[in-house]
Amino acid sequence: VAKHLVPLMTRRRRAIIANLSARVGSISDNRLGGWYGYRASKSAQNMMTKTLSIELKRTHPEMICVGLHPGTVATELSAPFSSRVAPEKLFSPEEAATKLLAVIEKLMPGDTGKVFAYDGSEVPW
Numbered sequence: 001v002a003k004h005l006v007p008l009m010t011r012r013r014r015a016i017i018a019n020l021s022a023r024v025g026s027i028s029d030n031r032l033g034g035w036y037g038y039r040a041s042k043s044a045q046n047m048m049t050k051t052l053s054i055e056l057k058r059t060h061p062e063m064i065c066v067g068l069h070p071g072t073v074a075t076e077l078s079a080p081f082s083s084r085v086a087p088e089k090l091f092s093p094e095e096a097a098t099k100l101l102a103v104i105e106k107l108m109p110g111d112t113g114k115v116f117a118y119d120g121s122e123v124p125w
Contacts, residue, residue, distance in 0.1 A: 002052055006060065014062045018104055019049050021067030021115050021123070028124045046115055046125070053113035064107050067115035069123050070096040091118070 002017060009015045024035055025042025046067050053065040072078050072085045073096045082090055091099070099118040106120065115123040 002065075006056065006063075009060065009063065011060050012062060014064065014109070015060065016104055016107060017049075017052070017056075017063070017065040018100070019045055019065075019067045021046055021049070021069055023069045023117065023123055025067075025115070026123050026125065049115070050113045057112065062109055064109055064112045066107060066111060066113070067123070068100050068103060069115060069117040070100055071118040 005017070022038070022042045023029060024039045025046050027043060030039065049065055049067045056063045056065055071091050072082065072089055073091050073093055074082060075093065078085070078090075096118060103116050103118065103120050107116075115125075117123050
């Protein structure tokens with residue numbers, strides 16, 4: 001998508017590419033194991049986000065490319081374990097989107113290449 005989108009974006013103004021990621025893609029924050037395929041795919045996505053951010057700095061210095069962790073969202077994916085999630089940590093899709101938009105609004109060019117959680121905290125590699 002970025003391959004076709006980036007050439008259409010301005011080079012001199014703030015623009016954002018936000019990839020939906022997940023904390024389970026963090027290598028250093030893996031305390032539970034499991035979910036091999038999902039973890040690996042999110043780790044790979046985080047690396048692609050980082051790599052794209054480096055390349056974009058050369059041509060679009062104001063463009064920001066980040067990963068976003070929405071938290072645990074009440075969907076079919078989380079249904080098998082959502083009963084073990086504290087109610088205040090289980091978000092509706094609408095709540096998750098609102099929280100991620102708030103994070104996006106605060107992003108600066110120096111944030112490019114990072115992954116952020118729904119509360120604005122940085123997710124470690």
